[in-house]
Amino acid sequence: MSEDTKKDSYEEHISGLTPAELAKALQTFCDKIEFGDAAQLNSCLHCGLCADTCHYYLASGELEALPAYKLNLVSAVFKNQHTRLGKITPALTGAKALDADMVSRWVDSLYGRCSLCGRCALNCTLGINISRLIRLARTTLASVNLVPPELQSTVNTAVDKGNNMGIPRQEWLDTLQWLDEELQQEVSDSAAHLPIDQSDTRLFYTVNPREPKFFPLSLLATAKIFYAAEESWTFSSDYYDVTNYGLFSGDDEASGVISARLRDSMHKLRANTLVLGECGHGYNANRWEAPEWLAGAYGFEVKSILEIIADYIRQGRIKLDPSRNQKRVTLHDPCNLVRLGGIIEEQRFILKRAVSDFVEMYPNRAQNFCCGGGGGQLSMTRFSKRRIEAGKIKAEQIRATGAKIVVAPCHNCVDQLSELNKEYKLGVEIKTVSEMVAEALVIEH
Amino acid sequence: MSLILLMRLLVVLSAIYCLIALTVLVARTFSFGKWPRYAKAQGSSAKGIVYAFGQGMLPWEKESASKHLPTFFGGIAYHLGIFAALLIPAAGLLQIHLPDIADSVIRILIVIGLVSGIGLLIKRLTLPYMRFISCIDDYVANVLVELLLLSALLATFHLAWCRVMMIVTIVLLLYIPMGKIRHCVFFFYSRILFGKFFGRRGTLPHPSIQD
Numbered sequence: 001m002s003e004d005t006k007k008d009s010y011e012e013h014i015s016g017l018t019p020a021e022l023a024k025a026l027q028t029f030c031d032k033i034e035f036g037d038a039a040q041l042n043s044c045l046h047c048g049l050c051a052d053t054c055h056y057y058l059a060s061g062e063l064e065a066l067p068a069y070k071l072n073l074v075s076a077v078f079k080n081q082h083t084r085l086g087k088i089t090p091a092l093t094g095a096k097a098l099d100a101d102m103v104s105r106w107v108d109s110l111y112g113r114c115s116l117c118g119r120c121a122l123n124c125t126l127g128i129n130i131s132r133l134i135r136l137a138r139t140t141l142a143s144v145n146l147v148p149p150e151l152q153s154t155v156n157t158a159v160d161k162g163n164n165m166g167i168p169r170q171e172w173l174d175t176l177q178w179l180d181e182e183l184q185q186e187v188s189d190s191a192a193h194l195p196i197d198q199s200d201t202r203l204f205y206t207v208n209p210r211e212p213k214f215f216p217l218s219l220l221a222t223a224k225i226f227y228a229a230e231e232s233w234t235f236s237s238d239y240y241d242v243t244n245y246g247l248f249s250g251d252d253e254a255s256g257v258i259s260a261r262l263r264d265s266m267h268k269l270r271a272n273t274l275v276l277g278e279c280g281h282g283y284n285a286n287r288w289e290a291p292e293w294l295a296g297a298y299g300f301e302v303k304s305i306l307e308i309i310a311d312y313i314r315q316g317r318i319k320l321d322p323s324r325n326q327k328r329v330t331l332h333d334p335c336n337l338v339r340l341g342g343i344i345e346e347q348r349f350i351l352k353r354a355v356s357d358f359v360e361m362y363p364n365r366a367q368n369f370c371c372g373g374g375g376g377q378l379s380m381t382r383f384s385k386r387r388i389e390a391g392k393i394k395a396e397q398i399r400a401t402g403a404k405i406v407v408a409p410c411h412n413c414v415d416q417l418s419e420l421n422k423e424y425k426l427g428v429e430i431k432t433v434s435e436m437v438a439e440a441l442v443i444e445h
Numbered sequence: 446m447s448l449i450l451l452m453r454l455l456v457v458l459s460a461i462y463c464l465i466a467l468t469v470l471v472a473r474t475f476s477f478g479k480w481p482r483y484a485k486a487q488g489s490s491a492k493g494i495v496y497a498f499g500q501g502m503l504p505w506e507k508e509s510a511s512k513h514l515p516t517f518f519g520g521i522a523y524h525l526g527i528f529a530a531l532l533i534p535a536a537g538l539l540q541i542h543l544p545d546i547a548d549s550v551i552r553i554l555i556v557i558g559l560v561s562g563i564g565l566l567i568k569r570l571t572l573p574y575m576r577f578i579s580c581i582d583d584y585v586a587n588v589l590v591e592l593l594l595l596s597a598l599l600a601t602f603h604l605a606w607c608r609v610m611m612i613v614t615i616v617l618l619l620y621i622p623m624g625k626i627r628h629c630v631f632f633f634y635s636r637i638l639f640g641k642f643f644g645r646r647g648t649l650p651h652p653s654i655q656d
Contacts (some may be wrong), residue, residue, distance in 0.1 A: 010614075033477050034477050034478055034479055034480055035474055035475055035477045035478060035479045036479070036634075036638045037477070038473075039598075039631055039634040039635060039638065040473045040631075040634075040635055040638060042470070042474065042627060042628075042631045043628055043629055043631040043634070043635045044625075045583075045625055046569075046575075046578045046579050046580070046583050046625070047509075047516070047520075047577055048572070048574060049509035049510070049513050050576050051574055052508065052512060053508050053509065063573070063574055063577045063578075066574060066577065066578060068578040069577065069578050072578060082473075084623070085623045085624070091580075091581060092580070092582050092585070092624070093580055093581075093582045093624065093625075094581075094582070094583045095578035121639075122507070122643070123507045123508045123509045124507075124509060124639075124646075125507075125509050125510070125520075126628070126631075126632055126635040126639075127497060127501075127635045127636050127638065127639025127640070128635055128639075129638065129642060132642075152609070172572060269479075280602065287484065288484045288646065289484070290484075291483035291484040292480070292482065292483055292484065293487075294581045295483065296483055297483040297484075297485065298483075298484075298485070302485075339648060340648070341646065342487045342488060342646040342647030342648045342652075344647075344648065344651075344652050345652050345653075345654060348654070358649065365651070366643075366648050366649070366651070367508070369535065423457050432588065
């Protein structure tokens, strides 16, 4: 099916929504609201101070991109359902029913003008978790199959094929075999290898499938670090995909299915720690959201590869020579890893020891601007133009640093930054933290 | 029963209604339930909440304040003016005579609050993006509060304005649970939830820099 045909049938679905579908969506909306959501949906003052915290609004100036407007779209339906004044005199409080028109606005603004980066939430005067409430609306739409088809297709591929790129098992194993040989050459040790399905290791390492598909050398970089640290680790031959686009589509059920596979692989392999590769949303999904989707605490540690590498440096398990990375380097903070994930200082600790000229971009850390690649935007091709436009803020941040290399510990961000690099002629290289560390690695054994 | 006594009674009854309605509203909010959180905390919810009500309220901690300092300080002045203005009907009800110095301080706070409130209203009326996100409730709430501030200020000069102030107070108290002024309660919940969320994840308070 072509993109245009998909778009048409999707829009036809919205305009032709049946009362039964709308009732089901509304039921989902009401069922998913918990105390905190209800309190926050009652809180917005419409002060508008969130406006310039959003890269979509800053870049486009379009009113439909205002975080307060996006929140209004959700709270309008809440007020219509759950407040007396909203039922009696909806115009007074801006209450509105969930009808085809509202669904259309939800899709346009809540899927099409939001990367769920959480920057508006961090800066909201009252502290309203706007991105969480926007995801609640996405969950509502997902319950009646109204996730934009391109994003839904990514989720479906992950559910059906075991990884979001649909990589066949043999292709994955062949790639690892090839990387095995590359690693042996790289470290001049025929005993070096990439372990697969080894039981009782300390770490079970998961990756973004874009790595084996398009950036295998990024996998090699991490393998080299594990080799240097003499780590006990393994890949899984079946489930290794750290991503979970259900986080972005809003489909909690699919999110649970995808996350359960990594949890079950952990149990099968009897590893101690689930290590999440450099993927922002993969970290948020598996570290923070998956136990909630699966309604149970994990009986094992879940860590980012950045925490592991930082520990190697602290413990003296790896040695780095920063003079091997002479070019000026800046760091992009992926929203799901940093603001929403809490992994803030490890990547800085590592880079300050792996490169000789590190500069911050501003603002940074929890206040970073989203690159525009999150929230499923890279999948939703129908909103690509907006995504590239919204990325202008990040492009300007990068340009101001004068850096030649932008390090992004997230493969979605790497993809978006690569597009921004071309569009805004930044003339930079985009790399992961592992790649920078592998370059600086001093192997002594 | 004299008219002034009747009005005092109505103010008390409206205040009782306001409190009951807000309590019911909070109870209804709680009735949505709370799901357990299973993910192991990385930071501290408690520290996050302390941050939310302490350091997190400072203007340089959030762009909504640091990039909008006139609005930030205007908002603080507006709220101080409201609290000061509410002392006037409260003193009247309790038949407390405020000392002159207190009267003067209250007047100054009310005037500053009034100017700030009108400034915020003008901002809402004139900026296209503010109009776009506003509903009738935003204007009604602002005008009602402005009327309270004005009538309370005038009442400090002439007792005849007390009746107007009491009527405005009654209307305002009846309106609070219905419109956006309910944030007088939900503000606290939102800040607590904000602190818990970012505190638990280790994002706030800002982790110390590792060098």
